[in-house]
Amino acid sequence: MTVTTPLRALPVLGPNRALKVPSTTEHTLDNGLTVIAVRRSSVPLVEVRLRVPFAQADLARAALLTQTVLSGTSTMSTVDIAAELQKVGGGLSAGADPDRLLISGNALVDGLDRLLEILAGVLTDAAYPAEEVDTERARLVDRIRVAQSQPSHLARVALLKRMYGSHPYAVQTPSPERVEAVVPDELRGLHGERVHPAGATIVIVGDLEPEQAIAAAERMLGKWNGGGHPAELPPAPALEPGPLTLVDRPDSVQSSLRLALPAVSRRHPDHAALQLANLVFGGYFSSRWVENIREDKGYTYGPHSLIEHAVAGSALVVSAEVATEVTGPALLETLYELGRIASLPPKDEELEQARQYALGTLQLGMSTQAGLAGLVSTYAGFGLRLDYLAEHAAKLAKAGKDEVAAAAAQYLAPARAAAVVLGDAAKVEASLAALTPVQRASES
Amino acid sequence: MRIPASKYPVERFTLPNGLRVVLTPDRAAPVVGVAVVYDVGIRSEPQGRTGFAHLFEHLMFQGSENLEKLAHFRHVQGSGGTFNGSTHFDYTDYFETLPSNALERALFLEADRMRAPRLTEENLRNQIDVVKEEIRVNVLNRPYGGFPWLRLPPVMFDTFANAHDGYGSFEDLESATVADAADFFDRYYACGNAVLAVSGDFDVATATELVERHFGDVPARPAPARPDFTEPDLTAERRSSYEDRLAPLPAIAAAWRVPDPVSDLQGYLPYVVLAEVLTDGDASRLVERLVLRDRSVTSVGGYIGFMGEPFAVRDPTALVLQAHLPPGGDVDKVLRSVEEECARIASDGLAPDELSRTQARMATHLLRDTDAVLGRALQMAVLEQQRGEPELLNTLHTLIGEVTEEQIVAAAAQLVPSRRAAVEVIAGGAK
Numbered sequence: 121m122t123v124t125t126p127l128r129a130l131p132v133l134g135p136n137r138a139l140k141v142p143s144t145t146e147h148t149l150d151n152g153l154t155v156i157a158v159r160r161s162s163v164p165l166v167e168v169r170l171r172v173p174f175a176q177a178d179l180a181r182a183a184l185l186t187q188t189v190l191s192g193t194s195t196m197s198t199v200d201i202a203a204e205l206q207k208v209g210g211g212l213s214a215g216a217d218p219d220r221l222l223i224s225g226n227a228l229v230d231g232l233d234r235l236l237e238i239l240a241g242v243l244t245d246a247a248y249p250a251e252e253v254d255t256e257r258a259r260l261v262d263r264i265r266v267a268q269s270q271p272s273h274l275a276r277v278a279l280l281k282r283m284y285g286s287h288p289y290a291v292q293t294p295s296p297e298r299v300e301a302v303v304p305d306e307l308r309g310l311h312g313e314r315v316h317p318a319g320a321t322i323v324i325v326g327d328l329e330p331e332q333a334i335a336a337a338e339r340m341l342g343k344w345n346g347g348g349h350p351a352e353l354p355p356a357p358a359l360e361p362g363p364l365t366l367v368d369r370p371d372s373v374q375s376s377l378r379l380a381l382p383a384v385s386r387r388h389p390d391h392a393a394l395q396l397a398n399l400v401f402g403g404y405f406s407s408r409w410v411e412n413i414r415e416d417k418g419y420t421y422g423p424h425s426l427i428e429h430a431v432a433g434s435a436l437v438v439s440a441e442v443a444t445e446v447t448g449p450a451l452l453e454t455l456y457e458l459g460r461i462a463s464l465p466p467k468d469e470e471l472e473q474a475r476q477y478a479l480g481t482l483q484l485g486m487s488t489q490a491g492l493a494g495l496v497s498t499y500a501g502f503g504l505r506l507d508y509l510a511e512h513a514a515k516l517a518k519a520g521k522d523e524v525a526a527a528a529a530q531y532l533a534p535a536r537a538a539a540v541v542l543g544d545a546a547k548v549e550a551s552l553a554a555l556t557p558v559q560r561a562s563e564s
Numbered sequence: 565m566r567i568p569a570s571k572y573p574v575e576r577f578t579l580p581n582g583l584r585v586v587l588t589p590d591r592a593a594p595v596v597g598v599a600v601v602y603d604v605g606i607r608s609e610p611q612g613r614t615g616f617a618h619l620f621e622h623l624m625f626q627g628s629e630n631l632e633k634l635a636h637f638r639h640v641q642g643s644g645g646t647f648n649g650s651t652h653f654d655y656t657d658y659f660e661t662l663p664s665n666a667l668e669r670a671l672f673l674e675a676d677r678m679r680a681p682r683l684t685e686e687n688l689r690n691q692i693d694v695v696k697e698e699i700r701v702n703v704l705n706r707p708y709g710g711f712p713w714l715r716l717p718p719v720m721f722d723t724f725a726n727a728h729d730g731y732g733s734f735e736d737l738e739s740a741t742v743a744d745a746a747d748f749f750d751r752y753y754a755c756g757n758a759v760l761a762v763s764g765d766f767d768v769a770t771a772t773e774l775v776e777r778h779f780g781d782v783p784a785r786p787a788p789a790r791p792d793f794t795e796p797d798l799t800a801e802r803r804s805s806y807e808d809r810l811a812p813l814p815a816i817a818a819a820w821r822v823p824d825p826v827s828d829l830q831g832y833l834p835y836v837v838l839a840e841v842l843t844d845g846d847a848s849r850l851v852e853r854l855v856l857r858d859r860s861v862t863s864v865g866g867y868i869g870f871m872g873e874p875f876a877v878r879d880p881t882a883l884v885l886q887a888h889l890p891p892g893g894d895v896d897k898v899l900r901s902v903e904e905e906c907a908r909i910a911s912d913g914l915a916p917d918e919l920s921r922t923q924a925r926m927a928t929h930l931l932r933d934t935d936a937v938l939g940r941a942l943q944m945a946v947l948e949q950q951r952g953e954p955e956l957l958n959t960l961h962t963l964i965g966e967v968t969e970e971q972i973v974a975a976a977a978q979l980v981p982s983r984r985a986a987v988e989v990i991a992g993g994a995k
Contacts, residue, residue, distance in 0.1 A: 134665035165928060165931055199852055202845045203847035205845075209925050209928035211925065228924060255859055262890055262891075266707065269810050269993050418690045418692075421695075473642035487595045
């Protein structure tokens with residue numbers, strides 16, 4: 121093949137615009153609810169995120185509560201709630217994880233008061249009617265059954281168990297049997313005990329003055345109250361490296377490869393350097409690992425490596441779905457790239473490219489109402505505010521090659537990984553065992 | 565509730581080489597969206613080359629006139645941006661979101677591959693492997709893979725263009741050649757067949773000059789004539805079923821042809837609204853009846869076009885309903901209930917507020933999709949390509965608000981079994 125000389129030069133970048141962090145207005149109501157409002161006028165809408173601490177909530181009850189909290193109050197039915205929200209172009213939905221209950225919604229901006237009024241009705245007066253609970257319980261069981269047929273879910277279940285042992289993070293999806301046993305009184309009990317404003321945060325982002333948003337929250341949610349007590353999780357346990365856990369999925373045409381590695385919280389001094397090290401390794405498309413196993417070898421479509429933050433601990437998770445016949449070779453390349461970044465410093469241009477990406481995408485994440493609302497709410501769950509972004513950007517800009525290499529050596533070393541593979545064990549076990557000790561998962 | 569308008573400014577022009585350009589400035593955040601849309605999609609694939617439009621999309625990322633393999637990704641991400649591309653029935657798009665100081669770089673990258681992608685045997689073989697893994701992830705290794713977007717068209721349509729598997733068979737993918745790719749590029753990737761849209765933080769005069777600088781000397785090649793993909797409506801029900809060995813629950817999808825989205829927008833819009841009246845949220849007809857009252861389904865959804873993009877698809881297309889059933893559920897009963905609910909709308913009309921609240925919610929969804937600069941660029945590019953009318957983005961939610969109850973009633977009366985194509989998933993993974 122002939123080598124073509126470039127005819128045209130890549131344009132240089134324009135001057136870097138300083139990170140523009142939107143200003144936030146914050147007010148804590150008498151009942152303990154923290155309201156954070158941000159104006160963004162791009163579209164005549166408003167986004168709302170209510171985050172209520174939910175650590176130690178029973179898994180099956182919490183899951184069913186998210187499916188029934190909008191199923192009626194003493195004055196409104198499920199259909200009334202949905203129809204009244206629609207009238208202001210609105211909608212609400214609820215979800216839970218081991219740290220928090222999150223109720224998310226949006227509406228035409230003039231509908232904010234009505235959306236919050238309905239939300240307040242639900243928070244103070246959710247009825248958990250027996251009929252609706254029966255319906256939603258059966259639907260939740262069906263959804264869990266569908267999830268259990270998906271390789272990504274099964275790999276996640278196995279990985280969490282491997283990472284967290286007996287910590288509450290180890291199991292994040294309830295069994296159908298546990299869900300089937302939940303009764304409405306237990307939902308009312310959980311709601312009464314845990315869905316209260318102290319420690320909760322509501323984020324309102326949209327096309328209105330922050331003071332107006334805070335006043336609306338005060339008007340509509342000021343009377344929300346509740347007993348109960350805060351609960352905390354113990355710190356997540358350290359990862360235990362050891363044999364690779366192999367979960368059999370007969371006839372699977374791909375293997376789900378997962379490696380968990382240690383990571384640190386957003387506030388830790390190593391965080392920026394670790395983020396950059398992860399990017400160079402596999403945290404974005406233009407990384408060593410993705411260029412290797414996708415663009416060179418064609419083993420996989422969408423490999424990714426991500427730092428996951430939870431309140432009780434952080435971890436770095438490396439994920440790829442690879443063809444069954446290349447499962448061993450894909451693990452080999454993954455261990456090689458981890459070993460390489462943990463042992464040798466990155467090249468200057470690799471580090472600069474990762475740094476630009478990390479800094480640029482900070483800006484992209486804040487450029488929509490929904491993105492901004494999600495970011496502010498997530499940070500609030502970790503006791504952070506948007507000004508953290510400016511500090512973090514400064515650390516990303518400053519982190520030197522030595523720091524990044526040190527973070528890589530400490531956190532990305534393959535010897536520290538807890539690995540899980542879900543796949544056709546009969547076909548992949550031997551090739552995996554050639555590289556690392558393998559242990560079959562016990563039946564769960 | 566009053567539905568607010570959006571007022572995104574729109575500048576349109578056509579370069580001497582035929583490239584159509586849409587600029588929509590917005591200085592609110594220091595980011596830009598860049599989209600290039602080519603008027604070729606799954607429907608244009610040659611016989612024996614199923615999946616080729618998508619495979620070719622992958623090849624457009626493998627280097628170009630002045631760029632080595634991997635350079636495109638590195639230049640976008642090394643500027644702090646993100647990128648992707650996607651293949652649809654009627655078009656293929658390529659796009660980036662970047663900090664606004666990287667606008668010129670993004671234009672350079674798009675122009676370079678519009679001039680000449682590097683189509684090599686090595687890159688082709690590599691990307692065939694990658695695409696096969698993509699199909700395994702999204703279709704073969706999971707329950708309900710390709711349901712219903714790959715499963716309904718072959719039931720509803722007769723011609724290869726409309727009916728074939730858009731992801732492609734492994735056999736067809738593996739037999740693709742570099743010569744096929746070169747032909748495909750020559751035929752469809754002409755700048756006269758493309759639209760460039762840029763949205764976000766830029767000055768129109770500067771951006772115009774940058775577009776001219778980078779795209780002005782892309783050789784002029786005319787757009788190929790678009791084939792006629794028309795097919796007659798169904799006159800009798802079509803029904804098919806297949807077993808999904810991984811699926812734990814039965815499922816059903818049904819589709820009905822709708823008026824031409826481009827040439828008959830007024831006739832088409834009522835169907836777009838009807839899909840939401842039937843399925844958007846707990847207060848919609850089918851959720852209330854099937855999920856909450858009868859408990860005959862565990863979820864139900866409805867949308868237009870097999871990819872759910874009502875304003876980025878051409879004729880022939882369809883209104884699609886899909887539902888998952890509880891274990892042992894009866895799909896015929898579900899289809900009968902859908903028939904009853906449509907007949908009920910046709911005979912009794914809508915409840916007070918039912919239409920207006922659905923329209924208000926649709927306005928929120930539409931406005932929300934345009935909040936991201938990239939969403940705006942992509943939608944305007946396709947509106948320019950298919951309709952010559954990118955500014956329609958500012959009025960779609962208003963037009964939807966003007967749909968009347970009479971129009972909904974008339975549309976519901978068309979959703980009868982004799983015009984229906986349906987496909988059933990038999991739960992091979994039920995325990």
